[in-house]
Amino acid sequence: MGAYEPGERQVDASWTVHRSRTAYDGSPWLRVDMVDVSAPNEDRFEHAAIWVPDAAVALIVDEQRRAVLMLRRQRWVIGRDGYELLGGLVDDGEDPGDTARREALEESGHVPRGAGRHLLTVHPMPGLVDSAMHVYLWDEGAEQVGDPSDPHEAGTVEWVPLDRVDELADGGQLLGATTAVALYRYLALR
Known part of the structure; x- marks a missing residue:
């Protein structure tokens, strides 16, 4: 620990x-x-x-639409709203890839298509905080199978065009370092 x-x-x-x-x-x-x-x-x-416990994040991209599945929400701790990738805390004994898939379903009602793969792991504040953020990529889109089931993750689920990433970053609308790092890593690898 x-x-x-x-x-x-x-x-x-x-x-x-x-x-x-x-x-x-x-x-x-x-x-x-x-x-x-x-x-x-x-x-x-x-x-x-x-x-802080480790977390896992789902980067779900629909290459046909050139869009990424994100949650637009308000974060009261920082008093801002914006866009985040789907994700949450890794349960004890749970594989982070399974966490990312589970959290995507709970927060969006979408199940990622195809096999996910590990994109990167980052420690956003290693000089003060011991917490790894594991990012998993699904680049075949997702299927909506229901409504979001986690009432504490309220927000609007949106397919955000990848060509808006710079605009959202410039406007302070990408919430969380992991969201920004994951999106820019993906775009750099394309």
């Missing part, structure tokens, strides 16, 4: 974790630890580290 352990050298072999204490445990959504660390210059101080 966290990449840091007391006494371990971190990946770059220049930071040392001496000890960690949980300052807030909001399981299963969030844990905040205060970690006693030594920086590369040997300064020692306490640093916050936030743990």
Whole structure:
């Protein structure tokens, strides 16, 4: 439940974790630890580290329409509305690809067509937050099989033209780093 352990050298072999204490445990959504660390210059101080469960995101593209399935919604935490890819938290023991497919169905009522494939995994804020975002790509579109079933994911499901990605990014309408990174990664690979 966290990449840091007391006494371990971190990946770059220049930071040392001496000890960690949980300052807030909001399981299963969030844990905040205060970690006693030594920086590369040997300064020692306490640093916050936030743990959030991993998430998986579905990038569902319909190449015939040159469009991507997205959810337009309001995010009260940041006080903005905009577009997001479909996704959610990975359940314990669940494969992230299965999570992305499940979340797409729950949030949109659509089932991705064909086999999904891993596109990339990102850690949006690795200096403060331990949480991986796994992106899976389906590029054969999706079939609508019902209505969205998750009442907490209210929004409007839309097929957004891929040629609007720059416009939405310029207007601050792509919500979440993972949405932007996934879309631009996909466009770069095309």
